[in-house]
Amino acid sequence: MNNTMIDVRDVRKSFGSLEVLKKVSLQIAPNEVVAVIGPSGSGKSTMLRSLAHLEQVDAGSIRIGNDYLVQDGKYASSAKIKEITARMGMVFQHFNLFPHLTVRGNLELAPKLVKRLPAAEARDRASALLEKVGLLEKGDAYPANLSGGQKQRVAIARALMMNPEILLFDEPTSALDPELTGEVLQVMRQLAEERMTMVVVTHEMGFAREVADRVIFMADGEFIESGTPEQLFGNPRQERTKTFLNRVL
Numbered sequence: 547m548n549n550t551m552i553d554v555r556d557v558r559k560s561f562g563s564l565e566v567l568k569k570v571s572l573q574i575a576p577n578e579v580v581a582v583i584g585p586s587g588s589g590k591s592t593m594l595r596s597l598a599h600l601e602q603v604d605a606g607s608i609r610i611g612n613d614y615l616v617q618d619g620k621y622a623s624s625a626k627i628k629e630i631t632a633r634m635g636m637v638f639q640h641f642n643l644f645p646h647l648t649v650r651g652n653l654e655l656a657p658k659l660v661k662r663l664p665a666a667e668a669r670d671r672a673s674a675l676l677e678k679v680g681l682l683e684k685g686d687a688y689p690a691n692l693s694g695g696q697k698q699r700v701a702i703a704r705a706l707m708m709n710p711e712i713l714l715f716d717e718p719t720s721a722l723d724p725e726l727t728g729e730v731l732q733v734m735r736q737l738a739e740e741r742m743t744m745v746v747v748t749h750e751m752g753f754a755r756e757v758a759d760r761v762i763f764m765a766d767g768e769f770i771e772s773g774t775p776e777q778l779f780g781n782p783r784q785e786r787t788k789t790f791l792n793r794v795l
C-alpha cells in the first residue's frame with residue numbers, strides 16, 4: 547500500500563492548432579486501478595504521457611502524491627521532475643525494450659544506473675520479477691527472440707524493477723496477436739489484485755470491465771463520463787458513451 551495519488555486539474559494541451567486535451571481533470575486514489583477508454587485520437591495517450599512527463603502540457607496542474615509536476619502551467623525544476631517521474635513506471639504499446647540488451651540487461655540497466663543498485667541486488671530483483679511474470683528461463687534471451695506477449699511481460703517486469711508507486715500502461719495489448727493478449731492481461735490482473743495503483747489506456751473492454759475499479763470514457767480531448775465498470779458498461783449516462791460502447795462491444 548502507498549499514499550500516492552494523482553491529481554490532474556484543468557490540463558490543456560495542443561499540438562499546433564489541434565487541441566488534444568481540453569481542460570481535463572482527474573483524481574486517482576492510492577491503489578486504484580483506472581481504465582481509460584475511448585475512440586482513437588481522443589487524447590488518451592497524450593493524457594497518460596503527460597503524467598509521465600513524456601509530453602508537456604500547456605496549462606493546468608498535475609500533482610503526484612504531495613509533489614507538483616506542473617502547477618498552473620508552471621513546471622517543477624528538472625531535478626524535481628526527475629524525482630517525481632522516477633516514482634512512476636510506464637509500459638508502452640510497442641514494448642520499447644533495448645534490442646541490444648538481454649532480458650536481464652533490460653531489467654537491470656535503470657536500477658543500476660539511476661538508483662545505483664548493487665549488481666547482486668539488481669540480479670536478485672530481476673530474478674524475482676522474471677519469475678513473477680513467468681519468464682525466469684528467458685533472462686539471457688534477446689528481445690528479438692521473444693514473442694510479443696513475452697516482450698510485454700519483460701517490459702512490465704522492467705517497469706517494476708524501479709519499485710514504482712504508480713504504473714501507467716499505454717495500450718499494452720494493442721500490438722499483440724489476440725492469442726497473446728491473455729498472458730499480459732493475466733500479469734496486469736495480478737498487479738491489480740496486489741493493489742498496485744494503475745492507469746491503463748486500453749481498447750481491451752474485457753480488462754476495463756473485469757479488472758478496473760473505475761472506467762473513464764474519453765472523447766475529443768475531454769472526459770465524458772467516469773464510473774465503476776458496472777455503471778459505465780451497464781448504464782452509461784451519456785449518449786456519446788452509449789454510442790461508443792455499442793460500436794465496440
Ligand SMILES: Nc1ncnc2c1ncn2[C@@H]1O[C@H](COP(=O)(O)OP(=O)(O)OP(=O)(O)O)[C@@H](O)[C@H]1O
Nearest residue numbers: 561564566584585586587588589590591592593717
Ligand atoms: N506528437 C504529436 N504531434 C502532433 N499531433 C499529435 C502528437 N501526438 C498525438 N497527436 C494527435 O493528438 C490527438 C490525440 O492523440 P492520442 O494519441 O493522445 O489519442 P488516443 O486517444 O491515445 O488515440 P489511440 O487510441 O489511437 O492511441 C490525435 O489527433 C493525434 O494525431
